[in-house]
Amino acid sequence: MITNSQLLDAANSFGTPLFIYDADKIRAQFKRLNSAFQVPKLKLHYALKALNNINILQLLKAEGAGLDAVSIQEVHLGLRAGFSPEQIMFTPNGISFDEFQEAVELGVHVNIDNLPLLEKFGATYGSTVPCCIRINPHITAGGSHHISVGHIDSKFGISIHQIKHIERIMKHYGIHVNGLHMHTGSDIINPEVFIQGANLLFDAAAHFPDLTFMDFGSGFKVAYKEGDIVSDIEDIGIKISSAFNDFCSAYGKELALWFEPGKFLVSESGNLLVRANLIKQTTSTVFIGVDSGQNHLIRPMFYNAYHHIRNLSNESGPQKLYSVVGYICESDTLGHDRLINEVQEGDVLCIQNAGAYAYSMSNNYNARLRPAEVLFHQGELHLIRKREELADIYKNEIELNLFA
Numbered sequence: 160m161i162t163n164s165q166l167l168d169a170a171n172s173f174g175t176p177l178f179i180y181d182a183d184k185i186r187a188q189f190k191r192l193n194s195a196f197q198v199p200k201l202k203l204h205y206a207l208k209a210l211n212n213i214n215i216l217q218l219l220k221a222e223g224a225g226l227d228a229v230s231i232q233e234v235h236l237g238l239r240a241g242f243s244p245e246q247i248m249f250t251p252n253g254i255s256f257d258e259f260q261e262a263v264e265l266g267v268h269v270n271i272d273n274l275p276l277l278e279k280f281g282a283t284y285g286s287t288v289p290c291c292i293r294i295n296p297h298i299t300a301g302g303s304h305h306i307s308v309g310h311i312d313s314k315f316g317i318s319i320h321q322i323k324h325i326e327r328i329m330k331h332y333g334i335h336v337n338g339l340h341m342h343t344g345s346d347i348i349n350p351e352v353f354i355q356g357a358n359l360l361f362d363a364a365a366h367f368p369d370l371t372f373m374d375f376g377s378g379f380k381v382a383y384k385e386g387d388i389v390s391d392i393e394d395i396g397i398k399i400s401s402a403f404n405d406f407c408s409a410y411g412k413e414l415a416l417w418f419e420p421g422k423f424l425v426s427e428s429g430n431l432l433v434r435a436n437l438i439k440q441t442t443s444t445v446f447i448g449v450d451s452g453q454n455h456l457i458r459p460m461f462y463n464a465y466h467h468i469r470n471l472s473n474e475s476g477p478q479k480l481y482s483v484v485g486y487i488c489e490s491d492t493l494g495h496d497r498l499i500n501e502v503q504e505g506d507v508l509c510i511q512n513a514g515a516y517a518y519s520m521s522n523n524y525n526a527r528l529r530p531a532e533v534l535f536h537q538g539e540l541h542l543i544r545k546r547e548e549l550a551d552i553y554k555n556e557i558e559l560n561l562f563a
């Protein structure tokens with residue numbers, strides 16, 4: 160795993176702000192998840208919305224992952240990275256039928272999350288193309304309301320209480336449903352949530368005779384700081400595997416068990432390295448102003464997410480209380496009231512858990528440039544995405560000179 164001095168080297172060689180990912184950590188997480196489930200057929204589809212750099216996709220492909228894509232653009236990223244269409248599950252929500260058809264024509268697995276789409280799909284493809292159905296199990300799960308998506312008021316999936324409607328459409332058009340899917344939220348720590356959802360899908364399966372797989376989504380929580388509560392993957396693995404194997408015996412067929420982890424695979428592998436521009440003492444607080452902000456890491460402001468922050472330039476100095484803030488002209492707090500080894504201007508800070516939903520959610524607000532991305536692999540630092548330049552900001556702009 161990457162050391163602090165290698166992180167500092169990366170900041171000095173490539174500049175800051177910088178995203179850096181540790182390939183070994185991603186591999187270790189994949190292996191851990193893969194070995195937690197004891198079922199004859201397991202498939203982990205990496206949710207590339209978490210981090211979609213082509214090198215990360217290829218790393219996970221080499222480990223044996225498939226992909227979970229939520230937009231046609233993500234499907235194309237997956238194909239470009241070398242995944243075959245059969246290795247990709249397409250789970251969009253609220254998209255146009257044109258986009259859905261493009262995915263069908265590309266040959267990826269398609270997951271249907273509303274009845275109007277199921278109706279259009281049936282009318283267009285009848286029994287010629289199989290599909291999966293995303294069920295909303297009405298389970299409240301996940302770390303916060305922002306990332307809880309399987310409850311009764313959520314926009315996602317077809318209600319578990321609408322199975323009769325699904326059946327009517329299925330029979331009318333002869334639709335071949337080969338999979339059932341659910342995803343209840345992210346940052347789930349209670350294994351019972353998975354069991355509860357699984358049991359609902361097992362019951363629902365009685366209405367779907369042609370299933371070949373079940374997809375239990377994701378939501379595995381990782382550590383954001385030392386001693387943090389995490390999903391007990393091994394415990395979930397034992398419980399789900401046993402329930403799933405029993406279900407398959409009762410169903411009379413050996414189905415495949417699918418998951419679509421994002422955060423679990425890449426969150427902890429990533430760090431955002433930033434430099435302290437300013438130490439500012441106000442009447443109540445000592446702020447560290449850094450050369451980054453919510454434009455690069457939106458999770459603290461968007462989800463109230465905790466990201467641990469360390470001073471790489473001074474690992475053993477006395478700890479002081481700081482608030483770490485970005486340079487964006489909005490509320491932009493990356494860490495509030497944190498104990499950090501004393502910081503001087505120019506020091507490099509490491510913001511942890513910046514692998515998932517960090518670069519992929521970054522933007523150009525305040526006309527700021529996105530950072531470079533670096534992969535640490537076999538002891539070497541590899542640049543895997545260039546830092547943006549000013550020209551990237553205006554490349555699609557059309558200057559009309561209407562007001563000269």
Ligand SMILES: Cc1ncc(COP(=O)(O)O)c(C=O)c1O
Pocket residue numbers: 206209227250342344345346376377378379419420421422423515
């Ligand atoms: C349908 C679906 N699958 C998988 C994921 C990945 O979840 P996580 O990053 O918690 O593993 C998400 C995340 O939002 C999702 O919406």
